[in-house]
Amino acid sequence: MKKILVIHGPNLNLLGTREPGVYGTATLASINGGLLKSAAKAGAKVDFFQSNHEGEIVSRIGAAPGSYDGILINPAAYTHTSVAIRDAVAAVRLPVVEVHLSNIYAREAFRHQSLISPVAAGQISGFGTHSYELGLAALLKLVSAPAASSSKTLSSKSVKRPAAAKRKTRR
Numbered sequence: 001m002k003k004i005l006v007i008h009g010p011n012l013n014l015l016g017t018r019e020p021g022v023y024g025t026a027t028l029a030s031i032n033g034g035l036l037k038s039a040a041k042a043g044a045k046v047d048f049f050q051s052n053h054e055g056e057i058v059s060r061i062g063a064a065p066g067s068y069d070g071i072l073i074n075p076a077a078y079t080h081t082s083v084a085i086r087d088a089v090a091a092v093r094l095p096v097v098e099v100h101l102s103n104i105y106a107r108e109a110f111r112h113q114s115l116i117s118p119v120a121a122g123q124i125s126g127f128g129t130h131s132y133e134l135g136l137a138a139l140l141k142l143v144s145a146p147a148a149s150s151s152k153t154l155s156s157k158s159v160k161r162p163a164a165a166k167r168k169t170r171r
Ligand code: DQA
Pocket: 010, 011, 012, 074, 075, 076, 077, 078, 079, 099, 100, 101, 102, 103, 104, 111
């Protein structure tokens, strides 16, 4: 049975009452409940962790290998600031899928950059609570067929770059 760790970053414990116009009215408990059901249907197990503290999130990511097959994470505000969380994701040899309730690219400029995306298998943003469901489905697919569809095979390294860009980096 595949095991997934779901990590929720800062202020996501306040979902339900936190800026409902942006994040909706679903609570964290109801999001987790939905994920639990979806995982069970797929024959997988999910554990949940929410923290408002960067170091705690770093530690949970670092401790995941051996206990989990993949990580679904909404790093929340740390998405845009945390080199430590990015390095933890890069350090563990586990597929990590990044999710956001809101479309971070349609919001303030400081939310347009994710430090996590370049080291994640992929990112889903803007579908409200459905982002988590889509992220879980993608992650379960990844951990079930790692050789065929891992982030490594679809990384930017395998994406053909224009000749001009190649010339520039060779200098
Ligand atoms: C968020 C987007 C972040 O920019 C923000 O800081 C959050 C939530 C989202 O799920 O839309 O806390 O990650």
